[in-house]
Amino acid sequence: MATVLTLAGDGIGPEIMTQAVAVLEAVNDKFDLGLSLETADIGGIAIDNAGVPLPDETLAKARAADAVLLGAVGGPKWDGIERSIRPERGLLKIRSELGLFANLRVAKLYPQLANASSLKPEIISGLDLLIVRELTGGIYFGEPRGIRTLDNGEQQGYNTMVYKTSEIERIGKVAFDLAQVRAKANGTPAKVCSVDKANVLEVTELWKQTMIKLQQADYSDVDLSHMYADNACMQLVKNPKQFDVMVTGNMFGDILSDEAAMLTGSIGMLPSASLDEHGKGMYEPCHGSAPDIAGQDKANPLATILSVAMMLRYTFKHEASAAAIEQAVSDVLDDGLRTGDIMDADETGLTLVGCKQMGEAVLAKLS
Ligand SMILES: NC(=O)c1ccc[n+]([C@@H]2O[C@H](COP(=O)([O-])OP(=O)(O)OC[C@H]3O[C@@H](n4cnc5c(N)ncnc54)[C@H](O)[C@@H]3O)[C@@H](O)[C@H]2O)c1
Numbered sequence: 001m002a003t004v005l006t007l008a009g010d011g012i013g014p015e016i017m018t019q020a021v022a023v024l025e026a027v028n029d030k031f032d033l034g035l036s037l038e039t040a041d042i043g044g045i046a047i048d049n050a051g052v053p054l055p056d057e058t059l060a061k062a063r064a065a066d067a068v069l070l071g072a073v074g075g076p077k078w079d080g081i082e083r084s085i086r087p088e089r090g091l092l093k094i095r096s097e098l099g100l101f102a103n104l105r106v107a108k109l110y111p112q113l114a115n116a117s118s119l120k121p122e123i124i125s126g127l128d129l130l131i132v133r134e135l136t137g138g139i140y141f142g143e144p145r146g147i148r149t150l151d152n153g154e155q156q157g158y159n160t161m162v163y164k165t166s167e168i169e170r171i172g173k174v175a176f177d178l179a180q181v182r183a184k185a186n187g188t189p190a191k192v193c194s195v196d197k198a199n200v201l202e203v204t205e206l207w208k209q210t211m212i213k214l215q216q217a218d219y220s221d222v223d224l225s226h227m228y229a230d231n232a233c234m235q236l237v238k239n240p241k242q243f244d245v246m247v248t249g250n251m252f253g254d255i256l257s258d259e260a261a262m263l264t265g266s267i268g269m270l271p272s273a274s275l276d277e278h279g280k281g282m283y284e285p286c287h288g289s290a291p292d293i294a295g296q297d298k299a300n301p302l303a304t305i306l307s308v309a310m311m312l313r314y315t316f317k318h319e320a321s322a323a324a325i326e327q328a329v330s331d332v333l334d335d336g337l338r339t340g341d342i343m344d345a346d347e348t349g350l351t352l353v354g355c356k357q358m359g360e361a362v363l364a365k366l367s
Pocket residue numbers: 012071072073074075076088091267268284285286287288289290291292293298299300301303341
């Protein structure tokens with residue numbers, strides 16, 4: 001029997017997780033998937049209960065599980081504590097310990113939400129782009145880092161952005177492979193845009209050269225383009241449909257994916273998969289713990305529910321149950337149900353719902 005470990009985390013984490021787990025249990029029964037669910041602590045709740053953001057017991061359960069579903073971590077309660085044991089460090093550590101180097105963030109516009117985005121409908125209609133973010137390297141993990149005191153008594157913060165050729169090659173392969181799969185499925189040319197700051201940073205000059213060599217050696221059928229990160233931010237809001245697959249490092253990927261989220265109407269709509277070399281994965285919404293709306297039944301659970309669909313597709317290779325969840329999400333949007341973040345005040349026929357009601361509506365579509 002395969003196991004899924006659920007890590008609800010902090011803030012809106014438990015609220016969105018309750019709804020996502022109900023959906024997972026429903027498809028587990030309906031499609032006879034034979035999944036067994038376990039839970040553990042991560043983030044602030046783990047600090048409160050065990051003194052560290054990623055207890056050994058949680059990591060052991062995550063290693064033993066076939067897949068992990070995560071809500072969100074962090075919040076003002078823990079922002080002042082020593083940096084090395086903050087909630088976010090628990091998330092970084094589990095990604096690193098499990099070798100989850102490939103983070104896939106899909107910005108797909110549900111047509112029903114064309115008016116919920118802050119961009120004009122014609123700019124985003126039909127949008128379906130994939131950001132492939134390197135997740136276990138770059139400036140997030142580079143050494144040395146810290147805050148030191150200079151001779152003149154002034155403090156200086158420093159981090160180090162590093163990438164080895166092997167790290168660039170393995171994320172490049174994921175991006176090129178997925179571009180080929182998407183091209184085949186959509187009947188379109190395969191294309192990858194690699195995002196860097198090669199005009200300034202040596203580390204991303206190596207990134208760019210490595211992508212070029214990889215494409216020339218193994219992926220001559222994929223069109224490879226390059227864009228500086230600042231221009232990519234601008235182009236994402238100017239003409240996002242020019243992109244199919246974007247591949248980039250850890251920090252640029254973090255920033256670009258929050259930006260891409262808004263193209264779909266809300267960050268509450270963006271799911272993600274973080275995969276290791278063998279397809280084992282952790283699945284999580286791209287958003288955070290949203291302390292401003294936590295505990296108020298206002299969170300959009302759809303990014304987490306759609307992350308369950310990604311889990312079924314990528315780890316359990318069960319396309320029918322993944323597609324059923326995505327269809328159920330589309331159906332509730334067709335019915336006009338909207339959480340506050342995707343509500344369009346000017347559109348008629350919409351009903352404002354809370355996190356629980358949205359989750360239950362998806363569930364009802366699956367039964
Ligand atoms: N993967 C993660 O666990 C993760 C990701 C990002 C941020 N964080 C943490 O979350 C905390 C808050 O960070 P932040 O405010 O910068 O980002 P955030 O994503 O939590 O929130 C940004 C804004 O988006 C809204 N929002 C986010 N998710 C939503 C949802 N599902 N439905 C409706 N609205 C939603 C919030 O209400 C807020 O206004 C911090 O501690 C941060 O470190 C965790």
